[in-house]
Amino acid sequence: MRAPATLSFTGKNLTCTRGDTTVFTDLDFDVDPGEALIVRGVNGSGKSSLLRMAAGFLAPTEGELRREGDLIAKDPENHFTRLHYLGHLNALKPAFTVLENLEFWRRLFSGSTRSTGIKTDARALDRLGLSAIADMPTHYLSAGQRRRLALARLLAVARPLWLLDEPTSSLDDAGSETLVQLISEHLSTGGMVIAAVHGELAVPDCKTIVLGSEPPVS
Amino acid sequence: MVNWHRLANPKLFLTWSRRVLPWAAVITALLLAVGLYLSLFVAPPDYQQGDTVRIMFVHVPSAWMALFTYTVMAGASAAGLIWKSPLSHLTAKAAAPIGASFTLLALATGALWGQPMWGTWWVWDARLTSVLILFFLYLGYMAIWQAIDDYTRAAKSAAILALVGFVNVPIIKFSVDWWNTLHQPASVLRLDGPSIHPTLLTPLFVMIAAFTGYFIVLLLIRLEREILARQAQTLRRAQARG
């Protein structure tokens, strides 16, 4: 018998084709609240595709994704508004300041007014060590600082599922450490994380899946 | 009975189309032969336009096919977006160049007709202008297929464009007609009009039927080609991956 609908996020028999290329087939995963799933694999093994699929951007060619037992394909908007997706790109507007960038996305995501959210923004920037440059246009920021600002979005708006694609790219050691802390805190409050990583990400007690054990012949 | 739903499966379609194609080709050839005979030898020359009127037997069916093909394209695109049937997008893709060719043929025959009638190759007649714009719509549709590499994205983008174009065709037609009545030169001999003699109508209808048959034959051939090309591509990619 099928277990009653849980709070988990699951993928079953997922197949991903981009163009005419099959990226991966028959992939299963299962993330429960408080759990992290680390996706590993060589370049081109489909880590990013899996995350975009998990976000609901990319429809699986075969297989199904379920959130709390419900098919995501049936109501993608409901899934969209309960997740954070951090891809390779940081989605920052160079002409706006650090704070303006964060505030824009926080207000768009939560619909909250300026006055109630301003503290959240300040706290998020503080956590990522960006308070000192809050009023600087992001144009002047280093790649690592931009990455931190993108990560601050995870804190500014609380959403249960985090999908992180190479979250540590361009981060320094301290930044990576902060990220691990943020992930741990998120998990301890019942959040879920799926992260594609290439290097090290010392998240304790996480599941791991490895994609494409053999590199595709080009 | 043809089971249309199962036809949406490429393999079944191929077997079906290979069986139908020869018959369609034969019927089209017969219609074309009869149509040409009627329009070239039986139909009387127009008392005003003389033998030039015979261009109409190519021009009017071409113009009709130009519109008809766009409708087929838009319908197939809508079906592809709504029911996600695999053959719909390919049908639309296969139809586009045929439609564009008919449109070009309509323009060329219109110009050929215009030369002796109006003394000039091109007149900004409402119909010619609309058909010219329709030609641009076809080109845009084909260009977007060309520009996007990923099949699914190209198919859906092109389908959205075809539908947007389809909504616009009547608006464009209406505005061009209106524009033309405002700017119409004093004595323009319309390409259509009530002056069509009944003895001209029979060959005209036979020619329209022949052109439609020709369209179906071409569409089947092109669609078969598109399906095979896609299968070949998939196979090659799979081979390359070992």
Place this chain on the structure above:
Amino acid sequence: MLVVVFFVLTVTLFPLGVGPEASVLRRIAPGVIWVSALLAAMLSLDRLFQVDFEDGSLDQLALAPLPLELVAAAKCLAHWLSTGLPLLVISPLLGILLNLSGEAYGTLLLAMAIGTPSLSLVGAIGAALTVGIRRGGVLLSLLVLPLYIPVLIFGVGAIDAALVGLGGNAHLLVLAAILLIALPLAPWAVAGALRLNLE
């Protein structure tokens, strides 16, 4: 503001091309202004979604509780405010440069006010379809310009009608009808096209 400069510059080219004769210019003024406005509006379209696509904002916009259709409508509004509105404001000046008769200015402004939002809406469809395509700008013009023709015809028609003393109301109503068709349909098509780019 570059769009406005482009608009003025394009209009300036016409007297240089057809000669400075006032009667000729007056005759072609409505058409010149509208054709230039069409081209100017199209010029800024290719950046409408391209930047958001390139910096990852498009993904984030999809995750917002706001429906993508509304985002698309907001984008169209932004495009109109930054393109259509400045063109509208500057167009009487260009009318003066082309010796447009005095009685046509009111209609010119009205026609621009009703017509240019349609340009933004229809143009946004082309912009969304060509997002992420190399050299998408050329393709964009091929897709969008034929769809702009009705706006051109009735925009010019309104001014011409006002010039001969008929009043451009009928044409303005058609322009309004085009806008009313584009208003609900375009954001829907734009959102559909943008979703394809999430993949």
